[in-house]
Amino acid sequence: GDSVTQTEGLVTVTEGLPVKLNCTYQTTYLTIAFFWYVQYLNEAPQVLLKSSTDNKRTEHQGFHATLHKSSSSFHLQKSSAQLSDSALYYCALSGIGKLIFGLGTTLQVQP
């Protein structure tokens, strides 16, 4: 079946250092888009990034991700983590009329 895998449940990084959240997927859908959603404490999940183009870098709010269909990956990266980036991050793939989410990765940025 279709699935999204986020291998880290918790990532802790020091403020100012780079961070990478991993996302891989399996899908049988022919037309797919990928998303990163972020959920801050007591807030609703919201879209951070979206991509459907292979090997094209997508950026927003200092985060970037590149869809690599050859390796079935859509990792999220930031060159310099900020305290305000602490949140729960979901990788998701868009199937036929619905999103399929990974387990989520909690990013904890410490001073």
Add this chain to the structure above:
Amino acid sequence: DPKIIQKPKYLVAVTGSEKILICEQYLGHNAMYWYRQSAKKPLEFMFSYSYQKLMDNQTASSRFQPQSSKKNHLDLQITALKPDDSATYFCASSQEGISNERLFFGHGTKLSVL
């Protein structure tokens, strides 16, 4: 101002009872969804509606029944509640309900079944 309103924010119920989770969206979207988030599980798709018609149902149990009285409403009725139903239930919407659309989520209703 929140554009997707879910009520209540927290809900405690006893086993065997029935509850209705309310969702209204003011984004002018034509598609609405329910997702469930349980401990150690991903956001799990439950239902999707487009133009008030059921499009997809991934919930095995008939105890979960969505109800769409208006285009911008999609409530979720849960009967014969069980402790395993304890989760946060998120309502979401998108413009048309087609592939590749971004979803907008409400803040969720946290349900605890005792």
